[in-house]
Amino acid sequence: MVEFERWNDDRNKHRAISKWDNYPDFVMFKKGKIALQDHGRVIWFRNIKI
Structure with missing residues (x-):
């Protein structure tokens, strides 16, 4: 499970030092898919709630 706040200074700071720095639209959209x-292994998903 992941939880974060979008568009704050802390997120911007961490993105700037991550592999996602070259992707300016990363975590910028409010709607999407x-x-x-x-990662190449057998995996199952069930009971997914959003």
């Missing part, structure tokens, strides 16, 4: 990802 979500994706579930795996």
Whole structure:
């Protein structure tokens, strides 16, 4: 589970030192799609609530 506040100074500071610094639109949209990802292994998803 992940929780964060969007568009605050703390988030901007951490993004600037992360691999996402080259993606200016990262975490900037208020609406969009979500994706579930795996890293090449067998994985199951169930009981997903948003």
